[in-house]
Amino acid sequence: MQEMIMSQAQIQEACARIGAQLDERLSKDDRLPVFLCVMKGAINFMVDLMEHVHSDIITDYIRVSSYEGLGSTGKIVLKQDVSHSLEGRTVVIVEDVVDSGLSMHYLVEHLKEKYHPKDVIVTCLIDKQAKRKIDVKVDYCGMELKEDKFLVGYGLDYKGLLRNVPYVYVPTMDEVAGWEKALSREEAAKKELR
Numbered sequence: 001m002q003e004m005i006m007s008q009a010q011i012q013e014a015c016a017r018i019g020a021q022l023d024e025r026l027s028k029d030d031r032l033p034v035f036l037c038v039m040k041g042a043i044n045f046m047v048d049l050m051e052h053v054h055s056d057i058i059t060d061y062i063r064v065s066s067y068e069g070l071g072s073t074g075k076i077v078l079k080q081d082v083s084h085s086l087e088g089r090t091v092v093i094v095e096d097v098v099d100s101g102l103s104m105h106y107l108v109e110h111l112k113e114k115y116h117p118k119d120v121i122v123t124c125l126i127d128k129q130a131k132r133k134i135d136v137k138v139d140y141c142g143m144e145l146k147e148d149k150f151l152v153g154y155g156l157d158y159k160g161l162l163r164n165v166p167y168v169y170v171p172t173m174d175e176v177a178g179w180e181k182a183l184s185r186e187e188a189a190k191k192e193l194r
Helices: 008-026 043-050 102-115 173-193
Strands: 003-006 034-039 058-068 071-080 090-098 119-128 140-145 168-170
Touching: 003 008, 003 119, 003 140, 008 043, 008 090, 008 119, 008 140, 034 043, 034 102, 043 090, 043 119, 058 102, 071 102, 090 102, 102 119
Parallel strands: 034 058, 034 090, 090 119, 119 140
Antiparallel strands: 003 168, 058 071
């Protein structure tokens, strides 16, 4: 049986709360702030969060990777950098989960060193503190998760699957086995097409 971590209603409540807090904080900025979506997992969160921000903002995205299957590799790879000028602007990093802290630390340092923003604000849907390897400051989070659990849904994926589920949960091993079978069938079908 699935273990629910955040229901659809809880996610929307978190988006409304964080959005209102960000809106108040950003309303004082003299330059347009940039909401920076960490692809691909934070897409759902970014879209829902922005509905509650009424200040004018610029949106952009960045893509890093450290996950493979059920766990983090610990190696951070920058796959796509930002496209807007961040110099002198407040940057709001929108992330799905902060766990080890390695990716977020890398992102914050990368942005500060290369783009010289005025401020960097870190917001995430879930702050998974049990996996923390490096201290990072999370300014706003939807929920703190004390246990180390593998999560899927609402942007969080298993090898590209499950991003479209509107809530976050811990899958069963039977579900994971089923996804592996589906992925194997997909791979076999791709080979037949070649």
